[in-house]
Amino acid sequence: MSNSTSSITAYFLCSLFILLILSVSFTSVIRVDAVRHTKTKSQPDSSQGTETSNDMDTRQSINIQQELTPNNPSSANHYSINAMDSVNDPTRGNSKVAILTFDDGYKSQFTAAKSILDKYNFKATFFVVCNYAEKDANNRMDWKDVTQLHDEGHDIEAHTMNHKDLTTLPLDEVDYELGQSKQCLLNHGIDSTIFSYPFSKGSDNIDIVNMVAKYYRMARINDFPLMFLRCDGFENHQQQNDCRTFTDDGKLTFANRYSIKSWAHQHVQDGLIYDDTQMFQKFVEVVNSQNDYNKDTTINAVPIITYHDIKYQNFDYGNEPYDTNVDLFDEEMRYLHDNNFKVITMSDLGYDGNSNSFYLTPSYL
Numbered sequence: 165m166s167n168s169t170s171s172i173t174a175y176f177l178c179s180l181f182i183l184l185i186l187s188v189s190f191t192s193v194i195r196v197d198a199v200r201h202t203k204t205k206s207q208p209d210s211s212q213g214t215e216t217s218n219d220m221d222t223r224q225s226i227n228i229q230q231e232l233t234p235n236n237p238s239s240a241n242h243y244s245i246n247a248m249d250s251v252n253d254p255t256r257g258n259s260k261v262a263i264l265t266f267d268d269g270y271k272s273q274f275t276a277a278k279s280i281l282d283k284y285n286f287k288a289t290f291f292v293v294c295n296y297a298e299k300d301a302n303n304r305m306d307w308k309d310v311t312q313l314h315d316e317g318h319d320i321e322a323h324t325m326n327h328k329d330l331t332t333l334p335l336d337e338v339d340y341e342l343g344q345s346k347q348c349l350l351n352h353g354i355d356s357t358i359f360s361y362p363f364s365k366g367s368d369n370i371d372i373v374n375m376v377a378k379y380y381r382m383a384r385i386n387d388f389p390l391m392f393l394r395c396d397g398f399e400n401h402q403q404q405n406d407c408r409t410f411t412d413d414g415k416l417t418f419a420n421r422y423s424i425k426s427w428a429h430q431h432v433q434d435g436l437i438y439d440d441t442q443m444f445q446k447f448v449e450v451v452n453s454q455n456d457y458n459k460d461t462t463i464n465a466v467p468i469i470t471y472h473d474i475k476y477q478n479f480d481y482g483n484e485p486y487d488t489n490v491d492l493f494d495e496e497m498r499y500l501h502d503n504n505f506k507v508i509t510m511s512d513l514g515y516d517g518n519s520n521s522f523y524l525t526p527s528y529l
């Protein structure tokens with residue numbers, strides 16, 4: 165390199181350095197000025213100062229709100245926000261689960277629902293009333309239907325002998341309805357360990373719960389769309405942080421293994437009648453409400469859906485709120501399938517007596 169070239173290069177580098185220093189100081193001056201300007205603006209009178217500081221507080225609280233809302237189970241409108249998120253965000257599908265249950269042994273569960281479940285390769289839990297199956301009535305599954313479901317890998321569980329409201333019966337009759345229905349299923353080669361209360365009644369009665377515990381390892385009712393595996397997410401029951409059955413002073417807890425929550429798929433809710441389109445939206449909202457609680461592969465909450473009769477006709481839902489049209493049922497199953505829900509059964513729920521919490525058994529994985 166010649167002398168002249170190196171001096172030109174040195175001159176060039178030097179100028180660059182000076183320019184750099186100049187630009188840094190210039191920016192600092194602007195920054196200092198901006199701060200000074202803000203200060204002078206907010207200081208002259210107290211009202212203006214207060215206004216500025218209020219604006220800051222508002223902005224800050226909005227940011228905090230935006231950060232916390234999606235993960236905060238206690239935020240007032242998390243259900244609707246969450247449902248929208250999950251519908252619009254297809255990446256949030258890895259940890260979604262759902263349990264499908266059918267009550268009362270309607271024939272249509274075999275003739276209509278089963279082929280739709282087969283189409284999507286879903287297995288469900290069927291809570292069977294023994295004497296309904298015994299009766300060989302046209303509108304109920306017989307033992308041939310029930311045992312075929314069982315042989316094909318569906319989960320068959322107990323729903324009493326006669327579907328009576330247990331809270332109206334003397335305890336010896338309650339014992340018969342519970343114990344005999346377990347025996348009756350055993351007589352057909354089915355070992356049921358889970359129970360569903362007729363009319364969703366009895367889980368708040370200590371005598372009945374103690375009797376359920378004699379025969380079954382867990383029981384299901386209908387009063388909430390999600391079951392929290394540690395029983396710790398129920399609004400208005402925040403003091404509960406595990407699933408023990410009794411409080412220290414001997415009262416039944418809100419959620420425990422004998423009061424597993426499920427969502428009854430019914431067209432009349434909160435005094436409103438839902439048509440099929442509205443019902444589908446409600447279903448989507450319910451099955452996605454788990455998204456606030458389940459991250460990656462960690463499952464903390466499971467939506468459990470309870471169906472009854474599945475029919476080919478349209479109904480007067482005001483009179484038959486628990487019936488479900490076949491097309492609606494098909495659409496709901498397609499939604500679960502297309503959105504990568506893992507459909508499991510009640511028998512995939514295990515219970516750990518040490519931690520007093522539920523877990524999903526290996527068959528889930």
Ligand SMILES: [Zn+2]
Nearest residue numbers: 267268362363
């Ligand atoms: Zn029932």
